[in-house]
Amino acid sequence: xxxxxxxxxxxxxxxxxxxxxxxxxxxxxxxxxxxxxxxxxxxxxxxxxxxxxxxxxxxxxxxxxxxxxxxxxxxxxxxxxxxxxxxxxxxxxxxxxxxxxxxxxxxxxxxxxxxxxxxxxxxxxxxxxxxxxxxxxxxxxxxxxxxxxxxxxxxxxxxxxxxxxxxxxxxxxxxxxxxxxxxxxxxxxxxxxxxxxxxxxxxxxxxxxxxxxxxxxxxxxxxxxxxxxxxxxxxxxxxxxxxxxx
Amino acid sequence: xxxxxxxxxxxxxxxxxxxxxxxxxxxxxxxxxxxxxxxxxxxxxxxxxxxxxxxxxxxxxxxxxxxxxxxxxxxxxxxxxxxxxxxxxxxxxxxxxxxxxxxxxxxxxxxxxxxxxxxxxxxxxxxxxxxxxxxxxxxxxxxxxxxxxxxxxxxxxxxxxxxxxxxxxxxxxxxxxxxxxxxxxxxxxxxxxxxxxxxxxxxxxxxxxxxxxxxxxxxxxxxxxxxxxxxxxxxxxxxxxxxxxxxxxx
Numbered sequence: 205x206x207x208x209x210x211x212x213x214x215x216x217x218x219x220x221x222x223x224x225x226x227x228x229x230x231x232x233x234x235x236x237x238x239x240x241x242x243x244x245x246x247x248x249x250x251x252x253x254x255x256x257x258x259x260x261x262x263x264x265x266x267x268x269x270x271x272x273x274x275x276x277x278x279x280x281x282x283x284x285x286x287x288x289x290x291x292x293x294x295x296x297x298x299x300x301x302x303x304x305x306x307x308x309x310x311x312x313x314x315x316x317x318x319x320x321x322x323x324x325x326x327x328x329x330x331x332x333x334x335x336x337x338x339x340x341x342x343x344x345x346x347x348x349x350x351x352x353x354x355x356x357x358x359x360x361x362x363x364x365x366x367x368x369x370x371x372x373x374x375x376x377x378x379x380x381x382x383x384x385x386x387x388x389x390x391x392x393x394x395x396x397x398x399x400x401x402x403x404x405x406x407x408x409x410x411x412x413x414x415x416x417x418x419x420x421x422x423x424x425x426x427x428x429x430x431x432x433x434x435x436x437x438x439x440x441x442x443x444x445x446x447x448x449x450x
Numbered sequence: 451x452x453x454x455x456x457x458x459x460x461x462x463x464x465x466x467x468x469x470x471x472x473x474x475x476x477x478x479x480x481x482x483x484x485x486x487x488x489x490x491x492x493x494x495x496x497x498x499x500x501x502x503x504x505x506x507x508x509x510x511x512x513x514x515x516x517x518x519x520x521x522x523x524x525x526x527x528x529x530x531x532x533x534x535x536x537x538x539x540x541x542x543x544x545x546x547x548x549x550x551x552x553x554x555x556x557x558x559x560x561x562x563x564x565x566x567x568x569x570x571x572x573x574x575x576x577x578x579x580x581x582x583x584x585x586x587x588x589x590x591x592x593x594x595x596x597x598x599x600x601x602x603x604x605x606x607x608x609x610x611x612x613x614x615x616x617x618x619x620x621x622x623x624x625x626x627x628x629x630x631x632x633x634x635x636x637x638x639x640x641x642x643x644x645x646x647x648x649x650x651x652x653x654x655x656x657x658x659x660x661x662x663x664x665x666x667x668x669x670x671x672x673x674x675x676x677x678x679x680x681x682x683x684x685x686x687x688x689x690x691x692x693x694x695x696x697x698x699x700x
Contacts, residue, residue: 226556226557227555227556229555230555230556318537318539318542319535319536319537319539320539320540320541320542322496322501322533322535322539323533323535323539323541325501325528326499326501326528326531326533326612327528327529327531327553327556327557328524328525328526328527328528328529328557329556
């Protein structure tokens with residue numbers, strides 16, 4: 205029963221979030237602030253993780269294909285497709301759920317327990333819309349860019365690791381990442397990132413917006429938000445893969 | 451003027467927090483709601499503000515029935531309300547000056563110059579020095595936060611001012627300053643002010659109209675001149691728990 209209560213309240217919150225803004229200028233200012241806070245400040249971690257994962261993939265592909273019958277171009281191809289299809293969309297969304305999601309829950313939760321949200325409501329501001337809408341728009345907007353950045357740096361990380369560890373030549377790797385390229389994979393993953401971006405912003409916002417109590421509850425809500433967002437990302441990954449790829 | 455009639459409020463359907471509360475809060479007066487912790491003061495205040503939905507009763511802002519008002523009317527009415535929260539509730543990601551500027555940007559079409567002028571006059575009215583304008587709320591003292599909160603509450607020239615335990619956590623001297631400031635602003639702008647407190651100093655200083663609540667029920671109404679000799683046992687227990695007031699009475 206509690207599950208249905210949360211589902212219902214989540215959609216009630218979304219209805220408030222997508223109400224007509226009081227003053228567009230204020231919302232647009234908030235949007236730019238959130239793009240910087242949630243998006244641009246995440247570029248560093250996306251680049252670092254992607255470079256290392258790209259490198260690890262190359263080593264693992266090379267290890268598993270250490271057979272003279274397999275062409276070494278398969279290392280680049282395998283790395284590219286893994287990054288394009290799963291890592292840079294799904295895995296990155298799971299990582300961002302931890303970074304961005306906990307940030308959103310703790311920020312909104314703190315606003316709730318320090319009565320800042322009540323203060324907005326009493327002024328006549330739609331607090332859900334003013335606080336949450338710019339975050340959702342910012343994350344949905346920035347996620348595809350983070351995806352593209354992640355694919356690029358994953359491939360670069362793979363290239364350098366492949367050359368430095370002498371498991372694949374530069375020519376074979378680059379031939380591999382160009383071989384049998386299917387542009388639809390990019391479209392498919394961008395669709396996924398839009399859905400994941402929405403989940404990464406809206407689910408933690410829900411947990412923060414309805415938190416009750418004090419600092420301890422805000423911490424617990426952050427944990428719950430990250431766990432639930434991760435489960436939903438994997439669930440929607442399954443559904444979208446089935447719908448768009450199968 | 452604000453009037454509440456036969457207000458009932460419960461949580462989860464069975465925990466009755468307010469039971470048949472009726473009161474009139476007059477314009478240009480500091481109206482106090484007093485009572486022990488957990489007596490229902492904050493619930494009453496938040497019910498009047500519409501943060502909590504009441505089970506039964508009426509809430510009138512002059513001739514407007516708040517509970518029958520639609521969302522649009524409520525929004526309009528809320529722009530006539532200023533609120534000072536117990537913890538200040540200042541937006542901690544923006545500066546002191548921007549906290550005052552926020553309602554002006556959201557609800558007025560003032561020019562940048564007019565807004566700056568209004569911000570300055572509100573902050574000066576509550577005696578905030580210029581060098582604090584650009585500080586963030588966590589960089590100023592608790593007393594200053596309360597004063598900034600008052601400045602934000604009066605930024606839109608409200609008709610109604612609500613204060614939830616405005617001097618809790620403050621030293622006696624600063625608490626008196628805050629009380630006197632709220633009282634002076636109430637007189638200056640002819641506002642209907644409702645203060646929620648359990649501080650007896652506030653009651654004696656500025657209690658022009660007092661509503662005493664015990665266990666969610668309205669127990670006594672009167673003024674600061676009558677409060678020490680009310681003849682109400684529950685009110686006496688509340689007041690004279692402090693030995694100082696027992697001595698004052700004697």
